[in-house]
Amino acid sequence: MTEHTSARQDKSSRSYWLMYGALLIGLATAFITLFNNPIQSSSLPKLDVYGPGAESELCQQVPKLSPKNKKVEQFVRERVDSTEYHQEIINKLSGIIQIPSESYDDLGPIGEDDRWNIFFQVEDYIKASYPTVFQTVKLDHANKHGLILTWEGSVPPSTAKPILMLAHQDVVPVLSENVKDWAHPPYDGHYDGEIIWGRGATDDKGYLISIIESMDLLIKSGFKPKRTVVLAFGCDEEISGENCGRPISDFLHKQYGDDGIYLIMDEGSTGIQREFDQSFAMVSVAEKGYLDVGINLSSTGGHASNPPDHNVIGILSEIVVAIESNPFPGAVTPKNPMFRFLECAAVHAPVSSFPMAVRPKLSMAAQGDSVSQEQLAQTLDDMRYYFKTSQSVGKIHGGVKINAIPETASTLVNLRLAVETSIAQVEAHYESLVGFIAQKHGMLFEGFHSSCNSSEKRKICLFGIDALEPAPVSPVDTESFRVLSGTIKNVLKPLGTDNELVVTPYLMPANTDTKFFWALTKNIYRFTPVNLVHNLNRAHTTDEFIRADEFVREPLFFASLILNADDVVTL
Template sequence: MAEHSSQRRDKSPGISSWFVHGTLVIGLISAFIAVFIKSFQSSSPPVLHKYTLGTDSGICQQVPKLSPRNKQVEQYVREKVDSEEYQREIINKLSAIIRIPSESYDDLGPIGEDDRWNVFFEVQDYIKVNYPTVFENVALDHANTHGLILTWEGSVPPSEAKPILMLAHQDVVPVLAENVKDWTHPPYEGHYDGEIIWGRGATDDKGYLISIIESLDLLIKSGFAPKRTVILAFGCDEEISGENCGRPISDFLHEKYGDDGIYLIMDEGSTGIQREFDQSFALVSIAEKGYLDVVINVSSTGGHASNPPDHNVIGILSEIVVAIENHPFPGKVTPNNPMFRFLECGAIHAPESRFPMAVRRMLGPAAQNDSFSQEQLARTLDDMRYYFQTSQSVGKINGGVKINAIPETASIMVNLRLAVETSISQVMAHYESLVSPIAKKRGMAFGGFHSPCSLTDKRKVCMFGVDALEPAPVSPVDAEPYRILSGTIKNVLKPLAPEDSLIVTPYLMPANTDTKFFWALTKNIYRFTPVNLVENLNRAHTTDEFIRADEFVREPLFFASLILNADDIVG
């Protein structure tokens, strides 16, 4: 407002002057107010204004629906997917592959040595038998035996038209024998009750696997010949790390196509179509949180329990646990987080009465990096806290072997999922600042993450980092592949949001997928499952995992349309 201060008079007018020149004064005041309002609206920062303009704000702009140019092929796929015969067939295929208990375990030995890997031969055989047309037209490569790579060569070289890559995984989370009784239908029966397909892997991730291979089968049978190469890759150990199949698949493709050699990667998403703020959203995850397991070991001398020290290793370790839990990582909602874009989309497209005004008011300052507003916004959205802050969970504890012996060592493991704004080094520094003073107070030596440390050291606190993964790069939403994906979603998935328009929005994946190995292959990595995911991802990883049949049977139409739309832009 400084530019208006020179218009102010050196002396205030007397009362008589107000009466004589009242009309002029009122006019000046009106002009001043108009200028003030205009200046406020155009000044920086516009705290609330731009989040009340709706689609005129330019925020969360939506692309129009995108339909493939090849109407004959599109019509063939649509008619197939809509036919009752086809729907029965694809439901039976999913039920049958669910019956193969392709569980992956944390303690699996190397492929070729541990017989528990052999179940993946059954998965491969099943796919080959049920999709002969696909395997007559694709090249099949193996990565470390059980990683499957199916390449449908396009007519245009990859150097001119980068391939599209679709990922899925064959493995599922184990079902404990004692929990089988809790399932409505046995976990490996693949039961279909006329509405729902039940079983381990129905959603995570065999439904996705069947859908993307079905999309190739339909396109091949339609007579479509791609210009852009299409690649399907199926991992065997996504649920335990991906090191045995996910990484070898990535290495194989990187050697073949090089840095930035892939046009677009699609993988499963932790979210699909969901209704928030009384508005339907297609939630496309454009990033993943980071990952770190921290091991903290406390060692000391042992002895007889009749002559204990004031604080033995279990007591000291307990102090450390309390310190960790009493010092959680702060939450901040920043523009670097894809969830900020989701909130912007909600502010613009959700019914005004359904989007919290408190959130709307804080978005403007938060967008301009006002730290207080970013922290306050995170507190306001506390039920979504772990989309905005690093989570920490003490998941394992070990110590002591006999009740009358002073334990010589005790340890814990802490699982952390890193917020997109942080880094492994920052998390490690935070933990060292918490644990080092406790070690010093108890007269213990301290070994941080980068210090030499042996579990045989006595009177020492040691820290180790395991399975460290930085937060994933944020994929662009202003890039051509994202626009094609958005247009395909608009065109195909509208039936999943019959009440209103379907808004495509960026989102964050709080867990990790095999895409963590593929960062060098492309910036355009998107994680999205084209169904309504409800009840904790359709109860994936827990009892009664399921997928709705009427949504599942249309997934191949989505993936086939995406392939066609990506092919249309090839010259």
């Protein structure tokens, strides 16, 4: 027994050393293979890609782009830097603010509703302020109040696509009961030596004056464009744009056709801002979608002394609670331009200012990890509506008398759709929520796209208003975006003590008239070349303003952009 056991032990020992030797050889071989053939970074989470020093891979910045025509550039710069010019352009903005060109949700057709006539005053004011422009350009009208100014270039549009700049003449109304809350009357255009106050100062009369001013400066400099320059001013951007925005787009599409425009510039909602202790020029390359959801309820009425357990107001309240209790989820995905912004922040912002928790999640989110995408949205909760569909119950109506059971009730919900979603997905979500409640109360349910005219008294129906899919994301790897970025770098300055102004893609959470122009070009950029602070310079609310020292330099930016876009024309 002892001899057999010893033999087995000897055999076991030899096996052990053979296995150990094989393991060592295997590890050595693996190490040599790894040394000669490093693991490709694409197969691992790219944690290092979002760290300092990664600028060569992500968010590459173009150099400053200065116009080749130095004589014209010097003329424009000297004018923009002069004190006399500052007072002139401030007076022009102040004067146009004094025209209360308000657009109302209930406006009737142009030509029938007299409230449109205020836009004749706007047109007359622009013509009187810029006689040189109107002696040079061709003026066309779209549906009477849409203004299109065309400065024809020497090269045909088929060879050099035109550059198009948009602005709108209308402003949101100021409620009479709110006028007392303004530091200065909303339509005085008051200038206090630092700030220009008034409705439209930022949104969007400052932009309008700046782009036409840039054209005026270039004409007076003697510049002759090769590339056609088009300015277009809508009259109803604040109420959907159907009366001027769409007719302008139709006019230009007839002129230039699909993809016939080099680039489009329109107002932005961010401009130059400081985030994560770094100055960014935030160029919106897409817009969220839009949808107003209407919900109508009807039932039998009666005397309030004999009420049902739940009348239409109660059921509508239940629907509102269900809507607010089931918000749309948020996720940060590479489809969203905000992902590109976070990449820019990760590699350009100071290390100590950018949340460490975001870097590894960015890496995983870039590779399609849905959990990391959702976690990122939660981590960046203060920016949540850039990453998710928002919903806001804005109007509600029901009942006509306190002692009568209401027969109808209704609500309107405003939604801004995330880049990754669609109108169909939002509709399905609402049909699921509301359909369940209708079934619970034994009511007929009619979803979106139904006639909603059933004779059934107890029913709930859904309908959509102003449906707009999220805008296509404009490319940032094109010549036009490089020209825009180089112009921003050359003309605009970082905030505070920052050494660099980083140009980054961004997302427009609201909508502009560009929603009508998708067929004209893929290169649609929304950017206001000023530091928009205090809730977008308080646009749409009391005490709207713009800083004079920033406003007076806007025309230099737009003139430089026109010059730089002209320089890349090849004959």
